[in-house]
Amino acid sequence: MEQDTLNIDIIKSSGERVKFSLEKLRASLHRSGADNDVVNRILDKVRDELYQGISTKEIYNRAYALLKKEKRYYASKYKLKKAIYELGPTGFPFENFIAALLKYSGFNTKVGQVLEGDCVSHEIDVVANKNGNTTIVECKFHSEEGRNCNVKVPLYIASRFQDVKNQWDKKQHKTTLTQGWVVTNTRFTKDALQYGNCIGLHLLSWDYPKNDGLKDRIDRLGLYPITVSTLLTKREKQFLLTRDVVLCRDLIGDAFYLDHLGVSDVRKTKILNEIKNLCHHESR
Structure with a gap:
């Protein structure tokens, strides 16, 4: 089965056609914090569903759904790249997010x-x-x-x-x-x-400089954007972003915003538990 995947062409978001890489998918799953057993189970399921011309988006969505069934903070970390895109449509929340990253690296920022x-x-x-x-x-x-x-x-x-x-x-x-x-x-x-x-x-992108790109800094500092949440709706995320609640750890201190949104006590507890698990998992 592993050999078959070497001949699968996948379509990237840019439209480029490339060969499927099992190791790239394995590495991205490991970055979510999932252990070898979880990663191997997901790889087996995703591999069985591959077909010629499958999009990277479809592979991502399947792996994300499987991770969410395991533990939500795995899925939260796995969706980091997508979560950064969700800071839009304007660039202002992204600017606030970058300012927060620098702040936690010892800078005073405006x-x-x-x-x-x-x-x-x-x-x-x-x-x-x-x-x-x-x-x-x-x-x-x-x-x-x-x-x-x-x-x-x-x-x-x-x-x-x-x-x-x-x-x-x-x-x-x-x-x-x-x-x-x-x-x-x-x-x-x-x-x-x-x-x-x-x-x-100084250039900083999603994966540049190597081992010190945006994704590496976010993981290292545990500074995940609020948009990684698997439980908050798109409307709720936008509401929080407009009130400068950009980081997950910000919501822990400003949980009253969930009351403003009319979130039930049961759901509020689930949301905060998801975020605390993510933050605490990173601090260990």
């Missing part, structure tokens, strides 16, 4: 700040300060899979950064403006990576 440049003023998504240094962060959020950041993005951000820095260095600021970041929930093209690294920007 969202939506206007900074003067030599030529024009610029609205900066996130301004982060740490150890006397200031970083300006541009967030590029895509609500659809398959849309990557091309070279135009770092070109544009590099010019903005330089304009702000030229003005910053002329003024007597308490901190030194040291770096510009570009953060995306998707991926950078090869040219975007080459130019961004050459010009000195």
Whole structure:
């Protein structure tokens, strides 16, 4: 059976046709926290349902449903990438989410700040300060899979950064403006990576830098967006996001919002248990 899967073509969200990789699916299931027995059971079931031209979305949905039957926090972690897309349709919740990631990494952060440049003023998504240094962060959020950041993005951000820095260095600021970041929930093209690294920007995408991309940082810090919940409805998630409840751990402290939504006591307990299990599982 394992050999048969080597010849299965699957269709990615971008429309690209690639060979199915059992090991990639195994790795993604392991990242959910599931043990070997659970992973192997799910792999056996998914493998039996493969067919030529199956979409990655269909494979994901099946694996997600099987994980949810095992333990909900497995499913929550497994749906992380999709949950980031659900921070849309606007990019503002994503900016708040990135600010929260930086905050828990020791930065002081402000969202939506206007900074003067030599030529024009610029609205900066996130301004982060740490150890006397200031970083300006541009967030590029895509609500659809398959849309990557091309070279135009770092070109544009590099010019903005330089304009702000030229003005910053002329003024007597308490901190030194040291770096510009570009953060995306998707991926950078090869040219975007080459130019961004050459010009000195810090690039952060879903899986870049290797072992320190967005997914790695989220897992390492246990800072899951509220959209990973398998129990909250889309309307409830949007309500919470508009009230700046972006992280799962935020809802634990602001559970009264569930009362505002009219959530029953029984369902409220289930939602909070799901989120606490996820957060506590990560803190162990």
